[in-house]
Amino acid sequence: xxxxxxxxxxxxFLAIGTLFVIESRKITTSAYGSNVGSDIFPFYLGIILVLxxxxxxxxxxxxxxxxxxxxxxxxxxxRFFIIFGSAVLYAYFMEDIGYVxxxxxxxxxxxxTMNRGxxxxxxxxxxxxxxxxxxxxxxxxxxxxxxxxxxxxxx
Amino acid sequence: MSTLDYLGHGFAxxxxxxxxxxxxxxxxxxxxxxxxxxxxxxxxVALLIPVTASMTGGLSPEQAAxxxxxxxAGVYYGAMYGGxxxxxxxxxxxESSSVVTTLDGYQMARKGRAGTALAISAIGSFAAGVxxxxxxxxxxxxxxxxxIKFGPAEYFSLMILGxxxxxxxxGKSITKALIMTVFGLLLATIGIDSVxxxxxxxxxxxxxxSGLEFLTIAVGLFxxxxxxxxxxxxxxNDGQLAKITRIMPTKQDLKDSAxxxxxxxxxxxxxxxxxxxxxxxxxxxxxxxxxxxxxHPEKFGQGTIEGVAAPESANNAAAGGAMIPMLTLGIPGxxxxxxxxxxxxxxxxxxxxxxxxxxxxxxxxLIASMFLGNLMxxxxxxxxxxxxxxxIETPPKYLIPLIVAISVFGxxxxxxxxxxxxxxxxxxxxxxxxxxxxxxxxxxxxxxxLGPMIExxxxxxxxxxxxxxxIFLQKPISxxxxxxAVLWLVVPILMKRRGKKVLVNxxx
Numbered sequence: 293x294x295x296x297x298x299x300x301x302x303x304x305f306l307a308i309g310t311l312f313v314i315e316s317r318k319i320t321t322s323a324y325g326s327n328v329g330s331d332i333f334p335f336y337l338g339i340i341l342v343l344x345x346x347x348x349x350x351x352x353x354x355x356x357x358x359x360x361x362x363x364x365x366x367x368x369x370x371r372f373f374i375i376f377g378s379a380v381l382y383a384y385f386m387e388d389i390g391y392v393x394x395x396x397x398x399x400x401x402x403x404x405t406m407n408r409g410x411x412x413x414x415x416x417x418x419x420x421x422x423x424x425x426x427x428x429x430x431x432x433x434x435x436x437x438x439x440x441x442x443x444x445x446x447x
Numbered sequence: 448m449s450t451l452d453y454l455g456h457g458f459a460x461x462x463x464x465x466x467x468x469x470x471x472x473x474x475x476x477x478x479x480x481x482x483x484x485x486x487x488x489x490x491x492v493a494l495l496i497p498v499t500a501s502m503t504g505g506l507s508p509e510q511a512a513x514x515x516x517x518x519x520a521g522v523y524y525g526a527m528y529g530g531x532x533x534x535x536x537x538x539x540x541x542e543s544s545s546v547v548t549t550l551d552g553y554q555m556a557r558k559g560r561a562g563t564a565l566a567i568s569a570i571g572s573f574a575a576g577v578x579x580x581x582x583x584x585x586x587x588x589x590x591x592x593x594x595i596k597f598g599p600a601e602y603f604s605l606m607i608l609g610x611x612x613x614x615x616x617x618g619k620s621i622t623k624a625l626i627m628t629v630f631g632l633l634l635a636t637i638g639i640d641s642v643x644x645x646x647x648x649x650x651x652x653x654x655x656x657s658g659l660e661f662l663t664i665a666v667g668l669f670x671x672x673x674x675x676x677x678x679x680x681x682x683x684n685d686g687q688l689a690k691i692t693r694i695m696p697t698k699q700d701l702k703d704s705a706x707x708x709x710x711x712x713x714x715x716x717x718x719x720x721x722x723x724x725x726x727x728x729x730x731x732x733x734x735x736x737x738x739x740x741x742x743h744p745e746k747f748g749q750g751t752i753e754g755v756a757a758p759e760s761a762n763n764a765a766a767g768g769a770m771i772p773m774l775t776l777g778i779p780g781x782x783x784x785x786x787x788x789x790x791x792x793x794x795x796x797x798x799x800x801x802x803x804x805x806x807x808x809x810x811x812x813l814i815a816s817m818f819l820g821n822l823m824x825x826x827x828x829x830x831x832x833x834x835x836x837x838x839i840e841t842p843p844k845y846l847i848p849l850i851v852a853i854s855v856f857g858x859x860x861x862x863x864x865x866x867x868x869x870x871x872x873x874x875x876x877x878x879x880x881x882x883x884x885x886x887x888x889x890x891x892x893x894x895x896x897l898g899p900m901i902e903x904x905x906x907x908x909x910x911x912x913x914x915x916x917x918i919f920l921q922k923p924i925s926x927x928x929x930x931x932a933v934l935w936l937v938v939p940i941l942m943k944r945r946g947k948k949v950l951v952n953x954x955x
Contacts, residue, residue: 294884297880297884298623298884301881301884301886305626305630308630308633309629309633312633312636312648315648316647319645319647320643320645328906328909328910328914329643330640330642330643330645330647330906332905332906332909333632333636333901333902333905333906334633334636334647334648337629337632337633337636338633340629341626341629341630341633344622344625344626344629345626347622348620348622348623348626351620351622367679367680368678368679368680369679371678371679372675372678372679375678375847375848375851376675376678376872376875376876379851379855379872380869380872382855383855383865383868383869383871383872384865384868384869386855386859386865386868387865391856391859395852395855395856398848398851398852399848399849399852401848402847402848402851402852403844403845403848406678406843406844406845406847406848407842407844414845417845421849421852422852425856429501429856429860433501433502433504434504435501435504435860436860436863437856437859437860
């Protein structure tokens with residue numbers, strides 16, 4: 293049990309619950325042919341969430357003191373930030389630079405961050421995956437994915 | 448038409464060549480998912496929804512629904528089977544439902560009987576699949592006939608019971624589980640209200656009008672969450688792979704495990720039907736039960752074949768049993784069935800009592816395909832088990848970025864928006880940190896899937912009663928469900944107070 297996380301979590305859920313309660317008051321309170329409007333369900337759920345988070349906050353005071361030294365695991369934040377950061381950029385720019393190029397770049401960065409070396413193998417797998425999936429999905433299954441950017445003049 | 452006629456039709460559907468192919472792909476991928484430590488059945492099924500959606504693009508809506516659900520269910524029980532492979536060979540369970548299998552399975556492997564252990568768990572899984580199939584045939588019809596008489600008030604209370612059961616058993620803290628359930632229900636209210644057409648919590652942002660897509664959240668929480676965990680915590684399998692020598696079990700082995708397989712299958716099936724109690728608990732209970740039944744309880748933990756046969760049959764039977772409340776009542780009892788149900792809803796097939804009337808092809812086709820799929824697993828796994836064992840050696844270097852890329856592809860192929868990709872990333876981070884701090888994720892997904900239905904039934908019931916909340920207690924069946932729901936939450940708390948250990952279901 294991580295007391296700090298649970299406390300912040302309780303406060304966050306308290307805020308979310310309050311927000312839903314306040315905002316649901318702005319929704320119309322009746323529907324056609326019924327005096328039960330679309331505000332009731334989120335309103336009560338919001339109240340329940342508020343009560344539950346208060347309960348969780350109260351529970352955090354009763355946690356046994358965590359034993360020092362046991363919880364400290366070394367987390368690989370550097371690797372996480374590189375891969376996750378590139379994943380976010382990949383998602384954000386996918387529509388602009390197209391599926392094949394963005395996926396290829398992301399996979400290459402991902403493979404190399406996980407374990408440096410064998411760059412040609414990585415590039416080959418990334419290329420096969422990104423173009424293979426694109427070809428399979430767009431050409432054969434007639435799905436839609438962002439193609440190559442127009443300034444490349446490929447299509 | 449009688450049940451047997453329906454079942455015949457179901458087999459006719461399941462035996463169509465493309466559905467056989469889908470079932471085959473399903474169990475194959477499922478086994479791989481079970482073997483790979485990074486992805487569990489929940490993320491496996493969630494990841495494959497968009498892939499199947501594009502694969503079935505050319506079929507009519509109902510046919511597409513059948514084929515996809517056949518594939519996805521195949522992944523589910525395939526993963527149940529595959530999970531045992533790593534338990535036995537590596538002493539690291541691929542899924543939480545095969546944790547118990549490590550106790551005796553790995554010991555058997557150390558004695559050079561890895562092949563026998565794998566074969567027995569394949570046979571046990573198959574037997575369990577058959578038991579679950581028979582159970583489904585007998586229970587599905589009557590259950591949906593009862594459920595069809597339920598009014599909105601009864602339905603509302605039944606779903607509350609389902610949510611309470613899952614929250615009461617998920618994870619270490621009931622408070623946290625309930626928070627996640629309510630949060631899931633709240634997230635489901637975002638978007639246009641289906642009854643009145645009023646936009647709720649959308650703030651004029653166009654992408655929010657259709658609501659948060661369940662698929663995006665499920666893939667983010669489960670698949671990306673697990674990927675992030677692997678990246679941060681540097682999980683690796685350094686264990687020594689046990690050698691597989693003899694695969695076919697001897698006559699004595701079969702004789703020894705016949706009883707445990709039967710008992711495990713039956714127990715697992717009934718535990719599977721109960722909402723909240725999934726495959727993990729089924730395997731635990733059956734192991735404990737076998738130990739009590741056995742004439743040599745001291746042999747358990749030292750590599751006895753009964754200790755592998757019972758839990759492995761139980762977890763597969765539970766996977767089949769869990770289908771029953773999902774199909775007949777429309778109430779998924781676990782995270783994985785919630786995702787399967789979400790997939791059915793995406794195809795406009797609403798699970799519930801009407802499913803067997805409106806879409807008998809889907810319901811019975813799925814039931815029949817589960818039988819065929821289990822048969823395929825049995826045939827596949829006996830000779831190919833050595834190849835599957837090789838999958839464990841897939842370097843995470845390639846696996847992790849590829850899972851991210853498949854998640855992104857899957858979400859984009861269904862939703863076509865960058866917003867959903869960003870939501871996916873956010874859910875991944877949230878999923879990792881929440882799960883790490885014992886906030887269970889399955890109740891959230893369950894709330895998200897059940898939210899609209901609970902709300903509609905609640906409002907229908909309240910409209911009937913003119914806004915009087917007493918209707919939920921005046922209807923006897925509804926009152927019973929609500930009381931049961933309260934008991935389900937209160938009893939574990941009281942038991943904990945008394946200092947008893949409460950078994951929780953980690954798989955969700």
